[in-house]
Amino acid sequence: xxxxxxxxxxxxxxxxxxxxxxxxxxxxxxxxxxxxxxxxxxxxxxxxxxxxxxxxxxxxxxxxxxxxxxxxxxxxxxxxxxxxxxxxxxxxxxxxxxxxxxxxxxxxxxxxxxxxxxxxxxxxxxxxxxxxxxxxxxxxxxxxxxxxxxxxxxxxxxxxxxxxxxxxxxxxxxxxxxxxxxxxxxxxxxxxxxxxxxxxxxxxxxxxxxxxxxxxxxxxxxxxxxxxxxxxxxxxxxxxxxxxxxxxxxxxxxxxxxxxxxxxxxxxxxxxxxxxxxxxxxxxxxxxxxxxxxxxx
Amino acid sequence: xxxxxxxxxxxxxxxxxxxxxxxxxxxxxxxxxxxxxxxxxxxxxxxxxxxxxxxxxxxxxxxxxxxxxxxxxxxxxxxxxxxxxxxxxxxxxxxxxxxxxxxxxxxxxxxxxxxxxxxxxxxxxxxxxxxxxxxxxxxxxxxxxxxxxxxxxxxxxxxxxxxxxxxxxxxxxxxxxxxxxxxxxxxxxxxxxxxxxxxxxxxxxxxxxxxxxxxxxxxxxxxxxxxxxxxxxxxxxxxxxxxxxxxxxxxxxxxxxxxxxxxxxxxxxxxxxxxxxxxxxxxxxxxxxxxxxxxxxxxxxxxxxxxxxxxxxxxxxxxxxxxxxxxxxxxxxxxxxxxxxxxxxxxxx
Numbered sequence: 001x002x003x004x005x006x007x008x009x010x011x012x013x014x015x016x017x018x019x020x021x022x023x024x025x026x027x028x029x030x031x032x033x034x035x036x037x038x039x040x041x042x043x044x045x046x047x048x049x050x051x052x053x054x055x056x057x058x059x060x061x062x063x064x065x066x067x068x069x070x071x072x073x074x075x076x077x078x079x080x081x082x083x084x085x086x087x088x089x090x091x092x093x094x095x096x097x098x099x100x101x102x103x104x105x106x107x108x109x110x111x112x113x114x115x116x117x118x119x120x121x122x123x124x125x126x127x128x129x130x131x132x133x134x135x136x137x138x139x140x141x142x143x144x145x146x147x148x149x150x151x152x153x154x155x156x157x158x159x160x161x162x163x164x165x166x167x168x169x170x171x172x173x174x175x176x177x178x179x180x181x182x183x184x185x186x187x188x189x190x191x192x193x194x195x196x197x198x199x200x201x202x203x204x205x206x207x208x209x210x211x212x213x214x215x216x217x218x219x220x221x222x223x224x225x226x227x228x229x230x231x232x233x234x235x236x237x238x239x240x241x242x243x244x245x246x247x248x249x250x251x252x253x254x255x256x257x258x259x260x261x262x263x264x265x266x267x268x269x270x271x272x273x274x275x276x277x278x279x280x281x282x283x284x285x286x287x288x289x290x291x292x293x294x295x296x297x
Numbered sequence: 298x299x300x301x302x303x304x305x306x307x308x309x310x311x312x313x314x315x316x317x318x319x320x321x322x323x324x325x326x327x328x329x330x331x332x333x334x335x336x337x338x339x340x341x342x343x344x345x346x347x348x349x350x351x352x353x354x355x356x357x358x359x360x361x362x363x364x365x366x367x368x369x370x371x372x373x374x375x376x377x378x379x380x381x382x383x384x385x386x387x388x389x390x391x392x393x394x395x396x397x398x399x400x401x402x403x404x405x406x407x408x409x410x411x412x413x414x415x416x417x418x419x420x421x422x423x424x425x426x427x428x429x430x431x432x433x434x435x436x437x438x439x440x441x442x443x444x445x446x447x448x449x450x451x452x453x454x455x456x457x458x459x460x461x462x463x464x465x466x467x468x469x470x471x472x473x474x475x476x477x478x479x480x481x482x483x484x485x486x487x488x489x490x491x492x493x494x495x496x497x498x499x500x501x502x503x504x505x506x507x508x509x510x511x512x513x514x515x516x517x518x519x520x521x522x523x524x525x526x527x528x529x530x531x532x533x534x535x536x537x538x539x540x541x542x543x544x545x546x547x548x549x550x551x552x553x554x555x556x557x558x559x560x561x562x563x564x565x566x567x568x569x570x571x572x573x574x575x576x577x578x579x580x581x582x583x584x585x586x587x588x589x590x591x592x593x594x595x596x597x598x599x600x601x602x603x604x605x606x607x608x609x610x611x612x613x614x615x616x617x618x619x620x621x622x623x624x625x626x627x628x629x630x631x632x633x634x635x636x637x638x639x640x641x642x643x644x645x646x
Contacts, residue, residue, distance in 0.1 A: 037421060037422060090604065097607075099358060100603060100607050102358075102421060103554075103558060103599075103603045103607075104600065104603050104604065106551065106554065106599075107596050107597075107599045107600035107603055108596075108600065110551065110592050110593075110595070110596035110599065111592070111593050111596035111597060111600065113592065114590060114591075114592035114593040114596065115593060118589070118590060118593075229429065229547050232425075233425065233426055233429045236422040236423075236425060236426050237426055240415075240419065240422060240423065240426070244419075270437045270438070271434065271437060273430055273433040273434065273437070274430060274433075274434060276430070277426065277427065277430040280423070280426060281411055284411060284414045284415060284423070285411075285414065288414045288415040289415075
């Protein structure tokens with residue numbers, strides 16, 4: 001492997017990791033606070049992406065230059081609304097019954113995936129980025145000397161999400177409440193905090209991030225109906241590797257999974273997916289709670 | 298668990314009469330119902346049974362049971378004569394099937410060893426990750442597993458000179474196998490191993506303090522479930538006359554879960570009841586709702602069951618029976634007190 005190739009693959013790994021981080025952090029937050037394993041998280045990604053598609057093409061075809069921004073907003077809002085509805089109508093009242101919640105989210109993901117297929121069809125779709133992010137910029141070391149602008153932008157989005165969430169979690173009252181809820185939900189409730197309302201809010205944020213990832217990821221690469229399973233799986237592996245409910249853990253998990261996947265693909269193209277699994281197995285063997293997760297009691 | 302002798306003998310009576318009906322069915326029903334509904338329900342029901350066994354007696358909800366079945370299915374597909382593409386092993390079925398079941402049991406143990414490293418609800422995620430990875434693996438492997446196309450023409454052995462896939466023969470083989478494995482699950486659940494497993498499900502810490510090795514018992518449970526799912530995988534492969542990545546896709550994995558949950562995770566018979574309901578809906582979805590929207594239909598049924606009666610159809614039947622007998626009304630907390638649902642709730646200590 002030449003240095004140029006190495007740099008290109010590493011940059012690919014970083015951009016993929018950025019997307020994985022945005023998806024997985026929502027999954028991790030929802031699990032951290034509510035102990036809900038949201039098996040519909042990949043579905044939220046798709047809901048966001050297709051909500052974006054629904055508004056993007058009509059605007060784009062009319063030459064509206066802000067089409068992508070509107071699609072991004074629609075994707076975030078669509079996924080957030082879907083997530084809030086899910087939490088309010090089904091998951092909220094079965095709080096504490098983890099298995100039942102998990103099964104409910106599986107049921108929702110089956111129905112939603114089928115309905116999305118019915119509405120939007122099976123062809124893969126892609127957004128066109130706005131002009132400012134279109135094309136490539138020159139990057140030293142990488143092959144051909146150029147790299148996709150949008151994929152670099154993806155890293156910036158992930159960094160902004162990470163910093164934003166860190167600030168919310170550590171500098172705001174909501175963040176204090178959420179972190180307290182991760183540690184001891186019952187005690188938080190006893191302190192007079194409306195935990196149910198906070199749960200809805202956290203679910204909205206987690207879902208909105210999945211929707212954001214849907215539009216951003218759908219711009220970097222074409223997406224189709226099968227992406228829900230892929231991003232659910234990625235979220236699972238990322239949080240298992242990094243540690244549930246941990247922001248730095250999710251970032252580290254996403255980085256490792258992204259790198260393992262990209263280096264796996266370039267070195268052993270046929271079995272790249274096995275690298276991700278192997279990474280998970282190794283982490284489970286050494287640190288079952290995830291690399292930066294809290295020790296399980 | 299405090300069933301009296303009277304109840305036990307009455308349930309034995311029910312078992313015998315249900316079995317008698319099942320033996321008589323192929324002589325009453327059309328071949329379509331026997332082969333396309335009942336045999337299919339039984340071969341997939343066996344895999345669902347392995348999941349119900351793990352979930353109910355071990356509190357271990359695994360999504361990797363179709364992987365184990367797939368290991369068995371691919372083992373016979375790559376080793377028996379007649380399979381297309383042709384393999385170099387050419388092992389007769391009498392050896393290939395035991396080999397497949399052994400490898401399935403070993404892979405069950407292996408998955409168990411990976412999965413029990415962590416807490417219960419994580420188990421679902423890890424097994425799902427294993428399932429999806431296995432799917433991508435078999436799809437990518439062209440050299441031995443023929444990639445996306447899979448392996449065709451796995452016709453199955455002859456039973457006393459008659460091909461297994463003869464409708465009546467396959468029906469009775471599937472029925473006998475299903476019943477034997479069902480009896481095995483009931484036997485194991487009453488054995489010392491099964492009792493320890495249920496103790497671990499209810500309170501791992503206490504059983505650990507009593508000197509039982511929690512992890513080893515759980516891994517062994519995965520081994521038993523692997524054995525069951527492996528036999529299911531062999532039958533599924535012969536039923537489908539071959540195996541392809543689609544057999545072990547996420548869709549199939551979730552289908553097995555749906556069967557177990559619809560039927561009810563509270564009793565091993567639920568796996569087969571769920572499998573029959575699933576197969577009927579699958580077959581007649583076109584008449585019921587829309588030819589292409591089977592997933593919406595089965596998803597709604599699944600969701601309705603989970604929301605209304607988390608212990609499935611068997612739970613509904615049980616509560617209806619209790620209601621009729623006037624023994625007790627459904628306590629408001631009955632659902633929350635269900636061990637299958639409580640198994641994953643962290644203890645309050």
